[in-house]
Amino acid sequence: MPQPSYFPLDVLESPAARSPGSFSSKQPSVYDSYPPLLADTTGSEGPLESGSSMYLPPLRPQLYQRGPTPTACQSLWRVTRTPFRMALLPLAAIGYLAFCYTVHGKVVPVNTYGIYSVTTEHLATIKGAITSISIVIISIALYPIYDVLNSLKSEEFFRVLSSHSHGVPLETINHISSPSFGTIDAMVAFWRRTGSNHYSMGFVVSLLVWVVATLAPGALTIDSVLADGEMMAFAIGAVPPQSVLNGSYNSEVAWSVSSNSQMAASITWAEMELGVQYSFGIANKDDPDYLAYIAPIPVNLSTTTSARWLTDVIGINPSCSWAITNMTRPVNLTSYTSLATAYLSDFNLDLQLSNGDIMSTDSASFASIKEFGVLNHTTQASATDGSTVFLLGQCLSGCSPPLISVNFALDLTGLPTFTAEMSNQTWSVAILVCVPNVTIETREVRNEGHGLLDVQPRPMTRQLARQGNLHPVQTTSLLSVVALSLTQSAGSMLATDRISYWPLGSQVQGEVLYGKQQWDGLPGSTAPDGTNVTITLAPLEDITRGYAQIIQSAAKCVCCAAKSYLGGNVGMAYVPGRVSTTEIIFSSSIPNVVVSTVIFTILTVLIVLAQFRSGKGTEFTLINVAAAFHGSELPAQFAQMKAEQMADFVPSVMGDHKETP
Numbered sequence: 001m002p003q004p005s006y007f008p009l010d011v012l013e014s015p016a017a018r019s020p021g022s023f024s025s026k027q028p029s030v031y032d033s034y035p036p037l038l039a040d041t042t043g044s045e046g047p048l049e050s051g052s053s054m055y056l057p058p059l060r061p062q063l064y065q066r067g068p069t070p071t072a073c074q075s076l077w078r079v080t081r082t083p084f085r086m087a088l089l090p091l092a093a094i095g096y097l098a099f100c101y102t103v104h105g106k107v108v109p110v111n112t113y114g115i116y117s118v119t120t121e122h123l124a125t126i127k128g129a130i131t132s133i134s135i136v137i138i139s140i141a142l143y144p145i146y147d148v149l150n151s152l153k154s155e156e157f158f159r160v161l162s163s164h165s166h167g168v169p170l171e172t173i174n175h176i177s178s179p180s181f182g183t184i185d186a187m188v189a190f191w192r193r194t195g196s197n198h199y200s201m202g203f204v205v206s207l208l209v210w211v212v213a214t215l216a217p218g219a220l221t222i223d224s225v226l227a228d229g230e231m232m233a234f235a236i237g238a239v240p241p242q243s244v245l246n247g248s249y250n251s252e253v254a255w256s257v258s259s260n261s262q263m264a265a266s267i268t269w270a271e272m273e274l275g276v277q278y279s280f281g282i283a284n285k286d287d288p289d290y291l292a293y294i295a296p297i298p299v300n301l302s303t304t305t306s307a308r309w310l311t312d313v314i315g316i317n318p319s320c321s322w323a324i325t326n327m328t329r330p331v332n333l334t335s336y337t338s339l340a341t342a343y344l345s346d347f348n349l350d351l352q353l354s355n356g357d358i359m360s361t362d363s364a365s366f367a368s369i370k371e372f373g374v375l376n377h378t379t380q381a382s383a384t385d386g387s388t389v390f391l392l393g394q395c396l397s398g399c400s401p402p403l404i405s406v407n408f409a410l411d412l413t414g415l416p417t418f419t420a421e422m423s424n425q426t427w428s429v430a431i432l433v434c435v436p437n438v439t440i441e442t443r444e445v446r447n448e449g450h451g452l453l454d455v456q457p458r459p460m461t462r463q464l465a466r467q468g469n470l471h472p473v474q475t476t477s478l479l480s481v482v483a484l485s486l487t488q489s490a491g492s493m494l495a496t497d498r499i500s501y502w503p504l505g506s507q508v509q510g511e512v513l514y515g516k517q518q519w520d521g522l523p524g525s526t527a528p529d530g531t532n533v534t535i536t537l538a539p540l541e542d543i544t545r546g547y548a549q550i551i552q553s554a555a556k557c558v559c560c561a562a563k564s565y566l567g568g569n570v571g572m573a574y575v576p577g578r579v580s581t582t583e584i585i586f587s588s589s590i591p592n593v594v595v596s597t598v599i600f601t602i603l604t605v606l607i608v609l610a611q612f613r614s615g616k617g618t619e620f621t622l623i624n625v626a627a628a629f630h631g632s633e634l635p636a637q638f639a640q641m642k643a644e645q646m647a648d649f650v651p652s653v654m655g656d657h658k659e660t661p
Contacts, residue, residue, distance in 0.1 A: 138212070212596050269506070290439065350377045364408075386476035438475065
């Protein structure tokens, strides 16, 4: 038998014995000192002394009326309403969260089906609409929770009433179940623990609802990303066979290649000295295979255009070292017809040395790049390994006195050297050889629109098809050509206050060979006459690192639109690629989604448990409140209060009548 919402009254007690403002649900009222009210006083007025006006007329009895018989649809709705309401929370939450998880791991474009244009200009409007839709979905999911919370608040009055068998204060009527009971009152009641356990749990649930209603709509948003466009053919620079070395220095193509070396040196100076990036840069990566990459670029591709393409790229692992020659005796280079061949066994190279390789008239020291006469020892053909050979000399005797204020000398102590004899002069010459150690592979190259190329790692599961735009032998030979003008064109010393050091090469060459700190600290033209300076060579590790930067910058001449090595002047090929386009897709915040998932799970469990709570369905209505107070002394107290008010009112009225003439 279900427990009644009010207690039976079995104790008699006079209301005078109770404290004002309270009642007892266990004590019936026998206090009735007033005559019964008339059955119906409508339209009648008795004399004041009759006392009938001291009481309110009773309500007119309402006859019971049978309502209309519910239809089949109404009956079905009454049966399915509660399960449907309970299913709203898990169904809406699962659908929303599943979509959030999906868009986090998969690209889902925004599609309005022609209702609204999906462009980046309308991004803010679309994002606002998505947020509004998310709020609506979350509100639908939380509707059953709101309904249960309202029911708990409505039932709280009767739970408090049933839990106090010796009576409750009258203020309970205006307590938790009252519509005037606000959020602050609820927090105070929770803190003071004046409510039931059901209400305390409902307060905690309301906090969870507030959290999830705040976080869940922000879990789903939209973002603009770059998506691949249609496959297309990119015209890209190439180094085809016979394009750089074809057996003759007088060929037109070979001359065109060497003529661009001055531009390559100028690009190197602009990047290394001025810090100005020319064309595209290459992203530095901690690649275990290569120190750096050189990548051809599509013709006329803007640095702000996002694209990706397949191409053969150049991976370099450069190394520089001092060469040991086979010349154990002094070499006679007196006349221009005097030739000597130095065999560099560590590099399998032969150097054809002549009188013109040594600057003997203007300085006692020099450093230059050997432009011609670098041969493969085995084939006696031009070297094809991309080597760059530096000659560094220091006059030992017979040198003319300097015409400048600073006397500088190269310290070649500890380096392998050979002795060259010229007319009345003796020179000590050292040879520095830098080799790029080139490897050509096919890779995917990406430009994200920032002017910085990103060479992708080689795929783990498949091998990319060779594009063939870089011939192995011709490409390595090209790297020798790009550095030929480094001594003269990579930042001239003639226009600076250190003009005295021009025989040691350009600004870039000096910083690489002698170290930037030492090179920048050399005394200038304002130094006192007779100043002596000894210049030491930088460590090989620093020289190697500088050489790698030189060939990277110099090879950018391959990116020039008209006059280039790999921009079409030497050759051109077509490779597959895609130009990226902007697309608006859904995105989600995983932290918000995870927290929302946990809270929705908790709420789903609680709403199921709430269906089995005690006292379910006792609403705070006039009929239920009247039934709860039936049989108590509260109606008698109300009648007494009314009588006291009327007793004070009647004498005042009679006094007014007596004073009337």
